[in-house]
Amino acid sequence: MTTAALPAKSEDHAKIHEAFDAYLARLGLRQTKQRRIIVEAVMLIGPHVDAEAITQRARQLDPSVGIATVYRTLQLMTAAGLLLEHSFNKERSTFEFISPSREHHDHLICNQCGHIVEFCNESLEDLQEQIARSLGFQLKTHRMELFADCVNPETCSHRAAQKRP
Amino acid sequence: MTTAALPAKSEDHAKIHEAFDAYLARLGLRQTKQRRIIVEAVMLIGPHVDAEAITQRARQLDPSVGIATVYRTLQLMTAAGLLLEHSFNKERSTFEFISPSREHHDHLICNQCGHIVEFCNESLEDLQEQIARSLGFQLKTHRMELFADCVNPETCSHRAAQKRP
DNA sequence: TTCGCTGCAAAGGATTTGCATTCTA
DNA sequence: TAGAATGCAAATCCTTTGCAGCGAA
Numbered sequence: 001m002t003t004a005a006l007p008a009k010s011e012d013h014a015k016i017h018e019a020f021d022a023y024l025a026r027l028g029l030r031q032t033k034q035r036r037i038i039v040e041a042v043m044l045i046g047p048h049v050d051a052e053a054i055t056q057r058a059r060q061l062d063p064s065v066g067i068a069t070v071y072r073t074l075q076l077m078t079a080a081g082l083l084l085e086h087s088f089n090k091e092r093s094t095f096e097f098i099s100p101s102r103e104h105h106d107h108l109i110c111n112q113c114g115h116i117v118e119f120c121n122e123s124l125e126d127l128q129e130q131i132a133r134s135l136g137f138q139l140k141t142h143r144m145e146l147f148a149d150c151v152n153p154e155t156c157s158h159r160a161a162q163k164r165p
Numbered sequence: 166m167t168t169a170a171l172p173a174k175s176e177d178h179a180k181i182h183e184a185f186d187a188y189l190a191r192l193g194l195r196q197t198k199q200r201r202i203i204v205e206a207v208m209l210i211g212p213h214v215d216a217e218a219i220t221q222r223a224r225q226l227d228p229s230v231g232i233a234t235v236y237r238t239l240q241l242m243t244a245a246g247l248l249l250e251h252s253f254n255k256e257r258s259t260f261e262f263i264s265p266s267r268e269h270h271d272h273l274i275c276n277q278c279g280h281i282v283e284f285c286n287e288s289l290e291d292l293q294e295q296i297a298r299s300l301g302f303q304l305k306t307h308r309m310e311l312f313a314d315c316v317n318p319e320t321c322s323h324r325a326a327q328k329r330p
Numbered sequence: 331t332t333c334g335c336t337g338c339a340a341a342g343g344a345t346t347t348g349c350a351t352t353c354t355a
Numbered sequence: 356t357a358g359a360a361t362g363c364a365a366a367t368c369c370t371t372t373g374c375a376g377c378g379a380a
Binding site for chain 2: 123134145146
Binding site for chain 3: 195196197198216217232233236237256257258
């Protein structure tokens with residue numbers, strides 16, 4: 001059975017901000033308006049974000065946010081364990097927002113429009129573990145991405161959602 | 166059943182050149198000394214190559230080979246189905262040489278020593294296709310990497326076998 | 331007040347492109 | 356000979372860095 005992964009719950013927003021602030025405090029770093037805005041932007045447009053999208057969303061909250069700060073904050077969030085950096089396509093890094101309420105899942109990426117579908121399949125997980133065992137290894141983690149075409153072209157309308165003004 | 170993938174046979178070199186020439190002819194493109202050199206360089210250092218490595222190897226065969234030509238030829242080879250482009254790391258593209266004698270495979274990477282085991286598992290392939298279909302997509306390609314620990318530590322000695330001259 | 335932060339602009343690094351020249355077919 | 360291919364240098368594009376001013380603690 002293949003199930004779609006659930007999106008983050010909005011109740012998490014406060015917890016995420018808290019977690020990030022705690023991370024900053026732990027390292028003796030400062031809480032700033034820009035950092036709060038960028039974390040918020042990630043949650044608003046997540047779970048898959050890139051620096052450009054974040055910058056645009058953040059600038060709706062405060063037009064003066066600089067790209068450099070976005071990149072620096074994205075690195076911080078990754079270090080804090082709030083984001084996972086992927087290279088789905090080579091021209092731009094994608095960051096995945098990891099909320100506590102989201103379970104493990106893999107990704108299917110549409111070749112046409114770049115839309116990302118998250119899914120989880122138990123049999124697949126079992127099989128992977130079994131394969132590793134049969135090769136004399138104990139599976140720790142894995143990375144799996146399926147690249148596919150929409151069977152129904154108009155399903156590709158996510159393209160619109162992807163486009164930016 | 167999980168089987169290990171075999172490396173390319175050197176007898177393939179001639180066939181590969183032939184296949185590439187045929188591809189060029191089919192598109193009305195020209196056979197050139199540089200293209201032959203670059204294809205040869207890929208086979209010499211494959212199966213995992215990047216533009217820089219290819220350029221260096223190609224220049225041992227002819228110092229005048231330009232980087233632009235390497236990139237252009239790598240694109241041609243990819244279009245011809247001789248290479249598969251990966252983005253294992255975001256700062257540089259890796260191309261995987263696909264020889265007819267090498268079957269499709271996935272990768273298992275040892276967490277301890279970095280050794281890469283190539284394997285192929287039919288059930289896994291079937292399952293992936295099935296998953297894509299159930300999500301409304303037609304699977305084109307996939308990327309799967311298992312990160313694992315050797316069950317038996319001394320198996321980890323493959324490290325030496327990994328090194329290239 | 332102290333430094334960490336920020337925005338800006340310039341720097342980087344891989345890959346692509348424009349162009350005059352060279353060379354295949 | 357036509358026009359495809361090449362090498363070089365300049366141009367791109369995403370991301371990082373240097374720096375002087377700003378602001379959190």
